[in-house]
Amino acid sequence: MDLPTTADVVIIGGGVIGTSIAFHLTRMGCRHVVLCERTRLAAGSTGMSSGLVRMHYDNPLEAELAHKSYPTFAHFDEMVGGECGFVRTGFLRTVRQHNLERLKANVEMLQRLGVKTWLVGPDDIRELAPYLNVDDIPLAAYEPDSGYADPYLTTTGFARAARRKGAHILQGLEVTGIPVRASRVVGVETKAGTIATGTVIIAAGPWGARVAASVGLHLELKLVYHPVVMVETPPQVPHPHLTVIDRLNTIYLRPETGGLTLVGASHDNRVVGPEDLDTYSQTLSPETQFSALERLCNRIPAMEHGRLRKGHAGIITKTADEHALLGPVPGVEGCYAALGFSGHGFKEAPAVGQAMAELVLNGRAQIVDITPLRLTRFAEGRPYHAANEYR
Ligand SMILES: Cc1cc2nc3c(=O)[nH]c(=O)nc-3n(C[C@H](O)[C@H](O)[C@H](O)COP(=O)(O)OP(=O)(O)OC[C@H]3O[C@@H](n4cnc5c(N)ncnc54)[C@H](O)[C@@H]3O)c2cc1C
Incomplete structure (x- = not known):
């Protein structure tokens, strides 16, 4: 492998977050960007992602990140180049009974941010999607412009665009250490050699805590196994159908290519340990599949x-x-992290990439103020919470 010996910025991780950061850095004129991916692009959470693109959040910060990311999905060819597989299906969000007042407040908050969304009752939903059972939905939020995109195409699209502007996107290259001298990053170590750099961004997804440990940073990141069930959509249901986050059944659903319906089986999520990260089974149990089908x-x-x-x-x-960590690593000058995105990182990646590039190059994120997500917030006793979070 032709390893560059120096770089202005090294990004660790070739998921949708790392490649979006690489794209925005090069777009903003940073010339010597190197991205190291230990296996291949989109090999981590991104490659398994369900790719929902919607703006409904119960807090203004993530709503803004999703809202500001949306144009990139809708106009990927103009803004990045190539295809991201965006399909506009329309999107419905249900909540449990005790969250109905919060739903109303959040739709108002989203409308103030400029999101095209409104409340819908059972009759409206029947008109939009007569195939949905609405007996248990007194009220829901609807977004006509939302849908889903292809995480692999999005990631490789960002990477290709960054490469066109001079970035080195290196696959099969694991970062094994981040040397620090006098509290300052001086490079990254790999099995193929060292790259000297004054700026490193850790975007290593579920492996983030492991990578952060090499600069002495201890991160509490919970790893959650999330199964995704596929069902052949029968002729009785139109395809593509609506995308729905159905909190009443603890699933989400969207159409998938090949006449399928994808079901996010959130009811069967479970916490796993870091030792499971490289070995967990992709095969779903019959119980998971049948319970997801029943809920669907x-x-x-x-x-x-x-x-x-x-x-x-x-x-x-x-x-x-349950919100991301975005910003400088405390005590290690030149080191940044973009980690811990829960189930939200795909749809927020375009704005997160821009925010991180602005932070690194200009000292401040302008697209969205990401300081509430700084790494020090837990030590300061100031986790990020919004007034109308769903419980
Ligand atoms: C099943 C599932 C469904 C989801 N559905 C949605 C959804 O519908 N909408 C949404 O917005 N979000 C969704 N998410 C969340 C979203 O996919 C993630 O937040 C996002 O993909 C995270 O991207 P990332 O680049 O941070 O991490 P990753 O994609 O995990 O990328 C990290 C990369 O770092 C590499 N790496 C690790 N260690 C090293 C090292 N030492 N050196 C070099 N490279 C290294 C890994 O190989 C990996 O490729 C879902 C997630 C899952 C798992």
Whole structure:
């Protein structure tokens, strides 16, 4: 491998976050950007991601990150180049009874941010999607412009665009150490040699805590196994159908290519240890598959004619307040982290990439103020919480 000996910035991790940062750094004129990916692009959480692109959040910060990211998905060819597989299906968000007042407040908050969204009742939903069972939905939030995109195409699209502007995107290159001298990053070590640099961004997804430990940073990142079930959409259900986050059944669903319906089986999430990260099974248990199908049928009764197909599972990385860690690593000048995105990192990646590039190059993120997500917030006793978070 032709390893560059120096770089202005080295990014560790070739998921959607690392490649988006590389894209924005090069777009903003940073010339010597190197991205090191230990296996291949989108090999981590990104490659398993369900790719939902929606803006409904119960806090203004993530809503803004998602809202400011949306144009990149909708106009990927103009803004990045190539295809990201965005499909506009429309999106419905249900909440449990005790969260209905918060739902109303959040839709108002989203409207103030400029998100095209409104509340819908059972009759409106029947009109939008007659195949949905609405008996248990007194009120939901609707976004006509949302849908899903392809995480692999998005990631490789960012990487290709960064490469066109001179970035080195190196696959099969694991970073094994981050040497620090006088509290300052001086490079990254790999099996193929050392790259001298004054700026390192850790975007290593679920492996983030392991990488951060090499600069003496201890991060509490919870790893959550999340199964995704596939069902052949029967002819009784239109395809593509609506994308739905259905908190009443603890699943989400969206159409998938090949006449399938993808079901995020959040009811079967479980915490795993770092030792499982490289070995966890992709094969779903029959219990997971049948319980997901049952929940899907609660929402779309005609899915009883659907047949189960092979699904998969991925790892979601969570912080204590379930929001990302974005910003400088305390005590190590030149070191930054973009980690812990829970189930939100895909749809927020375009704005996160821009925010991190602005922070590194200009000292401050302008697209969205990300300081509430600084790494020191837990030590300061100031986790990020919003007034109308769903419980
Ligand atoms: C099943 C599933 C469904 C999801 N659905 C959605 C969704 O619908 N919408 C949404 O917005 N988000 C969703 N998410 C969350 C989203 O996919 C993640 O937040 C996002 O992909 C994280 O991207 P990342 O680049 O931070 O991490 P990753 O994609 O994990 O990338 C990190 C990369 O770092 C590399 N790496 C690790 N250590 C090293 C090292 N030492 N040296 C070099 N490289 C290294 C890894 O190989 C990996 O490729 C989902 C996640 C999962 C698992």
